[in-house]
Structures are given as structure tokens and as C-alpha cells.
Amino acid sequence: MFALRDDPGIWSLDDVSITDKSGNELLSNGDFEQGYLASWIYCNPSNGTYGGYVGTGSSYDGSYSYLDGVVGASDYLSQTFTVTPYSNYSITFWLSTNSNSNSATFAQIYVTS
Structure with a gap:
């Protein structure tokens, strides 16, 4: 889960990926290329x-x-997404902001099972 706030800037999130040890992608629409929040809550x-x-x-x-x-x-x-207990996963994403030093900028990333 991504928790985001950026007053008054904008966060840009792209290429979110979680793969298992075989390289299988566990997320859907992690690149947002469907043009809407398909598979995301x-x-x-x-x-x-x-x-x-x-x-x-x-x-x-x-x-x-x-x-x-x-x-x-x-x-x-x-x-x-579904995981296997005691397995390792690779989590990657691109996150950028256009904030200035006077903004209230927060980004928290949670991974839970």
C-alpha cells in the first residue's frame, strides 16, 4: 500500500512491480498503462x-x-496478491515529486501479509 500526500506538489508513481524468485509478476497494471486504476484499490x-x-x-x-x-x-x-510463506520477493517502483522545500510531503509504503 502506498500512502501519499504532497501539499502543494504532485507525486508520480509508475512501474510498480512485485516478482517471485522465478520472475513471475504478481501485480496487475503496475505500469498503469490501462489508463485507469484497474486492479488497484x-x-x-x-x-x-x-x-x-x-x-x-x-x-x-x-x-x-x-x-x-x-x-x-x-x-x-x-x-x-497471493504469496507463498517464507519466500523472497522483489519489490520495485518509481516514485517522483515536483515539490519544493516548503511543501508538506509524505510517502509511506507498506508491505504486509
């Missing part, structure tokens, strides 16, 4: 303005990325 529990969406212009690779400029609170993006 979006939550904005505080109804912060400028919440997350899939858009163009700030991707690492391809046309689309997840863009999030929520103000006043964090919002959340997550996806569930």
Missing part, C-alpha cells in the same frame, strides 16, 4: 482534495502513471 478516507488518478505527462516509462496531489491528508493506493 483507491481510498481517500479524509476526502482530501486533488486526490489520486491515472494520467499522462509524468510517467517513468510508457504513457501513463498514477498522479497524486492530495492536500490536507493522505490517500491510499493498494493491491492484493
Whole structure:
């Protein structure tokens, strides 16, 4: 799960990947190239303005990325997948912001089983 907040900037998240030891991808639409949040769960529990969406212009690779400029609170993006106990996984992602030094910028990444 990604918890993001950037007042007044925008986070760009792209190329989220979780692979098992054989290289099998466990996430769906981790590159957001479907153009919307297919397979992702979006939550904005505080109804912060400028919440997350899939858009163009700030991707690492391809046309689309997840863009999030929520103000006043964090919002959340997550996806569930099946794992095998006691196995190792590779987790990678690209995360960038256009914030300045006067902004309230928070990014927390949670991995739980």
C-alpha cells in the first residue's frame, strides 16, 4: 500500500512491480498503462482534495502513471496478491515529486501479509 500526500506538489508513481524468485509478476497494471486504476484499490478516507488518478505527462516509462496531489491528508493506493510463506520477493517502483522545500510531503509504503 502506498500512502501519499504532497501539499502543494504532485507525486508520480509508475512501474510498480512485485516478482517471485522465478520472475513471475504478481501485480496487475503496475505500469498503469490501462489508463485507469484497474486492479488497484483507491481510498481517500479524509476526502482530501486533488486526490489520486491515472494520467499522462509524468510517467517513468510508457504513457501513463498514477498522479497524486492530495492536500490536507493522505490517500491510499493498494493491491492484493497471493504469496507463498517464507519466500523472497522483489519489490520495485518509481516514485517522483515536483515539490519544493516548503511543501508538506509524505510517502509511506507498506508491505504486509
